[in-house]
Amino acid sequence: MAVESFSSIRGFADAQRRSSRRSHALFEALQKEIVLGSLQPEQSLTEMDLAQRFDCSQGTVREALMRLNEEGLVNRLPNRGTHVAPCHADDARALLNIRREVECTYLDRVVARANAQLDRDLHEMLNGMRNAARDRDEYMLSVWDRSFHTRLFLAAELPVVTPILTRCLIHNHRFKILNSTPNRELEATAERHVPILDALAARDTEALHDILGHHIATIVDFGPDLTNGDTAG
Structure with a gap:
């Protein structure tokens, strides 16, 4: 038995x-x-x-x-x-504001904990975005893009907050894909992440804050600022 x-x-x-x-x-x-x-x-x-x-x-x-x-x-x-679910601009704007608050507020923790492994992981994800862009695979570009931002935030070691960010990311990308100009340059979307990597490599929290804030605010076709915020261009 x-x-x-x-x-x-x-x-x-x-x-x-x-x-x-x-x-x-x-x-x-x-x-x-x-x-x-x-x-x-x-x-x-x-x-x-x-x-x-x-x-x-x-x-x-x-x-x-x-x-x-x-x-x-x-x-x-x-x-x-x-x-x-619907995909309204008001929801997108609210989620972008939440996302920017989550990602940008704790960059001092990210920079303090940054190491070579984080740098390698982010570069690998950037390469994934570049490959997806060359293949004209917008969804895989979105997957790698979301992975990039999630990995960056994970360095802050705030695990209870991470699911909030991941939910914002999926809805941000859905809104972007459904509302951006058709046939846009996907390779340019991937390359927008290079300044983020440069600021992180310099361990420059202030520059990283400004660059990341602008990156998030101008997610749809690189503008307009959907958050109605005052981030630097």
């Missing part, structure tokens, strides 16, 4: 891991479609349709939609179903 019980537990755990992997893959696929606008704001989503489309169970779809709901990318309401 003990062997059978152990086998049953192990089999259940394996099934859970497989389900978790499927759910995560679906979450990433739907996140990409929402960020790129393939799934449009306010569009209705049904578990049955998604299960058929992605050839998976409705339980897997439900798990993925719950994660998207936690990120604010979909709205799941009782008796009203699931809809892709």
Whole structure:
């Protein structure tokens, strides 16, 4: 009985891991479609349709939609179903202000803890952005861009705050992609991160603050300043 019980537990755990992997893959696929606008704001989503489309169970779809709901990318309401979240300028402006406050306020902690590993990680992410830009892969450019800013902030060692930043980042990038000029220069988007690296390499907190603040404020087509702030140009 003990062997059978152990086998049953192990089999259940394996099934859970497989389900978790499927759910995560679906979450990433739907996140990409929402960020790129393939799934449009306010569009209705049904578990049955998604299960058929992605050839998976409705339980897997439900798990993925719950994660998207936690990120604010979909709205799941009782008796009203699931809809892709709206993407309004007022929300974008509020999130940009929160993001700038989070990223720029604690740069003294980032600079104090900066080391060669941080520099290498950020350069690797910049190279990821450059490769994605050359491939005209706007979504992967967004993924590397968000990773860059998250990695920079992680150096501040404020783990409870990090999820706030990551949520701001995904919505900032969604708004940018849905509202920027078509066929813009993706390589220029990647290169905007070079001054951030230069200021960090110099361990210049003041310069890093000004550069990063301007970088965040002018996220959509490098202007206008969506935060209505007074960051230096």
